[in-house]
Amino acid sequence: MARDIDRRNFLKLAGTAAGAAAVAGCSGGEETPTEGDGGDGGDGGGGGGDGGDGGDTGTETGTPLPEPETRVGYLERANRLLHEEAPWIFLNRQYSVYGKSTDVDWEARRDERIDGYAIEPTGDTDTVQITQSAMDSGLDPHDHRETPTDNIVLQAYEGLLSRDREGKVIQELATGYERLEAGRVRFELRSGVSFHSGDSLTKEDVAFSINRIVDPEVGGLDSPQSDQLAGVTGAEPADGDSAVIVESEGINPIVFALFATYCDVMNKSWVESNDEAYINTHMNGTGPFQLADYEQDVSVTFEAYGDYWKDGAPADELVITAASEASTRVNQLVSGETDVIVNVPPQNISQVDQADNAEISAVPSTRIIYNAMIYDREPFDSVEFRRAMNYAVDLESIVESVLSGFGDGTGQPTLEGFTGYNSELDPYPHDPEEAERLVEESGYAGAEIELHTPNGRYLKDLEIAQAVVGYIDDLENVSASVNQRDFGNLTDVLLDGDITTGPAFYLIGWGNATFDASQTIIPLLTSDGALTSYKNERVDELINEAQSMGGGETGTDS
Numbered sequence: 001m002a003r004d005i006d007r008r009n010f011l012k013l014a015g016t017a018a019g020a021a022a023v024a025g026c027s028g029g030e031e032t033p034t035e036g037d038g039g040d041g042g043d044g045g046g047g048g049g050d051g052g053d054g055g056d057t058g059t060e061t062g063t064p065l066p067e068p069e070t071r072v073g074y075l076e077r078a079n080r081l082l083h084e085e086a087p088w089i090f091l092n093r094q095y096s097v098y099g100k101s102t103d104v105d106w107e108a109r110r111d112e113r114i115d116g117y118a119i120e121p122t123g124d125t126d127t128v129q130i131t132q133s134a135m136d137s138g139l140d141p142h143d144h145r146e147t148p149t150d151n152i153v154l155q156a157y158e159g160l161l162s163r164d165r166e167g168k169v170i171q172e173l174a175t176g177y178e179r180l181e182a183g184r185v186r187f188e189l190r191s192g193v194s195f196h197s198g199d200s201l202t203k204e205d206v207a208f209s210i211n212r213i214v215d216p217e218v219g220g221l222d223s224p225q226s227d228q229l230a231g232v233t234g235a236e237p238a239d240g241d242s243a244v245i246v247e248s249e250g251i252n253p254i255v256f257a258l259f260a261t262y263c264d265v266m267n268k269s270w271v272e273s274n275d276e277a278y279i280n281t282h283m284n285g286t287g288p289f290q291l292a293d294y295e296q297d298v299s300v301t302f303e304a305y306g307d308y309w310k311d312g313a314p315a316d317e318l319v320i321t322a323a324s325e326a327s328t329r330v331n332q333l334v335s336g337e338t339d340v341i342v343n344v345p346p347q348n349i350s351q352v353d354q355a356d357n358a359e360i361s362a363v364p365s366t367r368i369i370y371n372a373m374i375y376d377r378e379p380f381d382s383v384e385f386r387r388a389m390n391y392a393v394d395l396e397s398i399v400e401s402v403l404s405g406f407g408d409g410t411g412q413p414t415l416e417g418f419t420g421y422n423s424e425l426d427p428y429p430h431d432p433e434e435a436e437r438l439v440e441e442s443g444y445a446g447a448e449i450e451l452h453t454p455n456g457r458y459l460k461d462l463e464i465a466q467a468v469v470g471y472i473d474d475l476e477n478v479s480a481s482v483n484q485r486d487f488g489n490l491t492d493v494l495l496d497g498d499i500t501t502g503p504a505f506y507l508i509g510w511g512n513a514t515f516d517a518s519q520t521i522i523p524l525l526t527s528d529g530a531l532t533s534y535k536n537e538r539v540d541e542l543i544n545e546a547q548s549m550g551g552g553e554t555g556t557d558s
Helices: 006-016 019-022 071-085 149-154 202-216 254-261 270-272 326-334 347-354 383-392 395-402 432-442 463-472 487-494 518-523 536-546
Strands: 088-101 127-132 161-163 169-171 173-183 184-189 231-239 243-248 291-297 299-304 315-320 358-373 408-411 445-451 478-484 505-510
Touching: 071 231, 071 518, 088 347, 088 383, 088 395, 088 463, 127 149, 149 315, 169 173, 173 254, 173 347, 173 395, 173 518, 184 202, 184 254, 184 291, 202 231, 202 243, 202 270, 243 254, 326 347, 326 432, 347 358, 358 383, 358 463, 383 432, 383 463, 395 408, 487 505, 487 518, 505 536, 518 536
Parallel strands: 127 315, 445 478, 445 505
Antiparallel strands: 088 358, 088 408, 161 169, 173 184, 184 243, 231 243, 291 299, 299 315, 358 505
């Protein structure tokens, strides 16, 4: 008989310190990496309440508040304003819940990356298989924004810096990094590194890769990742030494945190000698695995790269496939067809736990799940209507009933433990009467709205969407329905740079592996964000102020 596993027991099974912290209501906390981990200092604490400027009881949109004095203060103030303006229905922090075979040694990461180099086969075969919920959108590491694609390209491509499993910044292709002055930083490059083609890594390759992301005139690509290197304006090889100078607008307080998460390095001559179609179906990185076979939308097969600059990968072969249905992934795992699967839903945890050949690995992730409401589309152009949608939803019940407690409710875009999180803001309470009153006040009584959602991309995404719509539909003056969408089709219209082409109301998730509020708010909630659903001059102003301020100073880490 299947055993019912509650949240606390689940975390005990998961056996992670991060999970235990989440039970205590302090996910992040001491384990949460900050800018300081990258040698970049950071603003330090913040201590709650608009960034150590002193607590306040006012509101950004009502009682005037004193102007923040620190970077953290500006970020917290932006979160306060966004809580009040409610551009989203704030939902939950996602837990990353994986199933893994007992024939591999591997533990889940907080940033949702599945690094094949960290998977050690312990059974009879040297092949490891990973099954995701979706395949890639192409193999160009600079031409995507989705985690499934990232989990494929990261096996072959590497960046200047990286992060360990807990999120701490570590060296990769750079052996040292320092801030020279406001707007200029320097990376010392590792020697003895080669691309899979056999070409040696050069400073020209690194500078080209950075410029290809931030400058649409370089490398034949208008990269959708330009805002991931927020503030970076370009790079150039250093004179003489094997180093690269990176320039930014202003001080760019999180520049090292950005490079620890983003910017895979590509071979300049290889990119310039091939067209877009070729680059999206072939790979040439410096990583531990090189591409052996690529069948679009079906599978990607890698083999260990023999000339890798570190010790060779534990697995000789790495295969990545996808199954959109969670039950299919679980069945593949317990039948021995795959070694690691993503997004095990709560109802299948006991199935994995009770199998002789599989177990669970899970951590609170860096991903927030939310319902965007396009700010200039009726009825979402009314702040009263948007607030009403937040009051309508019983978020606590969704976390407990839909997610079986494997989530944390949110009331702002920034997750607890991140730089800029405002500890004074709670999730909206469930108050249907207040929701109906605000709908009447908005002038949109009788509105009919449709929530677009993927199915299977995020943990219980469709079920969360159905619950949200159910609560809204229970209001006497609003009707709501769900529209299931293919994840790729949905992200295509959300990432095309045109806010008018996407649906007015949609469920999506956002992972922020920099652990800094700016990297959620800038792309999603500022006027020029790549995936924005909202425009507000005061939000833009607060973020611009935050990004113009430094904190602790940097040092080398060589």
